[in-house]
Amino acid sequence: MSQEKRTLIYENKLASIEDIQDFKLEGKAKITFPNGRLRMENALDESLEQMANYVFWCPEEFPGDIQVEWDFWPIKEPGLSMMFFAAAGKYGEDLFATNLNERSGQYAHYTHGDINTLHISYFRRRYPDERGFHTCNLRKSYGFHLVAQGADPIPNVEDCISPYHMVLRKQGAKVRFAINELPILEWEDDGTEFGHVLGSGKIGLRQMAPLIAEYANLQVYRLDEDETT
Numbered sequence: 001m002s003q004e005k006r007t008l009i010y011e012n013k014l015a016s017i018e019d020i021q022d023f024k025l026e027g028k029a030k031i032t033f034p035n036g037r038l039r040m041e042n043a044l045d046e047s048l049e050q051m052a053n054y055v056f057w058c059p060e061e062f063p064g065d066i067q068v069e070w071d072f073w074p075i076k077e078p079g080l081s082m083m084f085f086a087a088a089g090k091y092g093e094d095l096f097a098t099n100l101n102e103r104s105g106q107y108a109h110y111t112h113g114d115i116n117t118l119h120i121s122y123f124r125r126r127y128p129d130e131r132g133f134h135t136c137n138l139r140k141s142y143g144f145h146l147v148a149q150g151a152d153p154i155p156n157v158e159d160c161i162s163p164y165h166m167v168l169r170k171q172g173a174k175v176r177f178a179i180n181e182l183p184i185l186e187w188e189d190d191g192t193e194f195g196h197v198l199g200s201g202k203i204g205l206r207q208m209a210p211l212i213a214e215y216a217n218l219q220v221y222r223l224d225e226d227e228t229t
Contacts, residue, residue, distance in 0.1 A: 004223060004224070004225055005223075006222065006224070008219060008220075009066075009222045010058075010060055010062070010218070010219065010220040011218070012058070012218045012219075014217070014218055017031075019038075020056075022059045023056055023057060023059060024057040024096065025056050026056075026109075027044075027052075027055060027106075028042070028043040028052075029056065029207070030043050031056075035214060036216075037073065037214040037216040038214060038215045039075070039213070039214045040054075040207050040214075040215070041207075041209075042054070042209035042210055044209070046209040050106040050107060051106060052209035053107065053206065053207065053208045053209055054104075054206070055204045055206045056204060056206075057087075057095070057203070057204035058203050059096075060203075061094070061201070061202060062085075062202070062203060062222075063199075063200050063222055064170070064172070064199035065171045065172060065222065065223040065224070066085075066221060066223060067220070068083070068085060068166075068167075068168045068169075068219070069165065069166065069167050069168075069217070069220075069221075070083075070216070070217060070218045071164070071165055071215065071217045072123070072162070072163060072165075072213065072214075072215060073160075073162040073163050073164075074160055074212075075157065075212040075213055076210070076212040077131075077157050077211065078125045078126050078127075078131065078210065078211065079208050079210055079212075079213075080121055080123060080126040080206075081121070081122060081123040081205070081211060082119050082120065082122070082207075083168060083203065083205060084110065084117050084118070084203060084204040084206060085119070085201065085202075085203045086116075086170060086198040086199065086200070086201040087110075087115060087117035087118075087201040088116060088198075088199075088200065088201040089115055090142060096202075100113075100114050100115065101113055101114050103115075110141060111143060112141075112142065116142055116201075117201065118140055118141075118175065119138075119141070119206070120136060120137070120139075122136045122166065122179065123152070123154055123211075123213070124152065125211070126208045134151065134154070136152045138177065138185055138187055140189070140194045140198075145194045147187050147194065148175070148185045149185060150183075151184070152179075153179055153184075163216065165179070165180050165181070166178075167181075171223050173188050174186065174187070174188045175187050175188075203220070
């Protein structure tokens with residue numbers, strides 16, 4: 001009988017500047033810790049649209065079977081928050097390989113550049129249709145493939161009772177996402193329609209201006225199967 005095991009392989013409180021000194025910022029953002037948590041907000045005016053957005057990458061390389069957990073506090077709307085995972089060069093290069101094109105937070109750099117990645121957008125309040133009907137979207141890139149969608153239970157900022165605890169699982173071809181233990185969506189990649197099943201890679205936080213949000217207690221577990229009888 002096969003039983004799943006999980007092993008904590010990365011932990012970061014995201015509580016101070018020392019905790020993120022090796023993180024890589026693509027684009028421009030204000031990074032502060034006013035409440036002992038990582039706070040991110042745009043450094044460029046939102047009128048610049050895509051140029052005002054940014055991605056903040058954890059420097060670690062993670063295996064293909066992982067569970068990622070973090071706490072999320074939305075502070076000011078509108079905007080959007082997203083987690084990239086399984087991110088790597090299209091030919092298996094490290095995400096930060098010098099031969100890859102420069103990225104600066106503009107969405108096309110991540111959907112139609114020279115990387116592959118999965119990404120879950122879980123607080124979508126940037127545009128009127130997103131504010132009027134809240135969903136969490138899972139997409140696969142290269143490309144802009146919406147592969148799964150679920151209802152977003154997080155209310156507008158004025159009604160938030162934070163933190164919201166996020167759990168993202170990727171095991172083989174299967175992806176699952178939950179907020180405060182409530183299952184939101186799941187999807188299994190057939191490895192054909194939108195390219196091969198993605199494996200190891202980086203994780204990163206993306207925000208769309210003018211959202212202000214805080215993050216804490218980032219944990220990554222390796223998922224294994226222990227063969228027992």
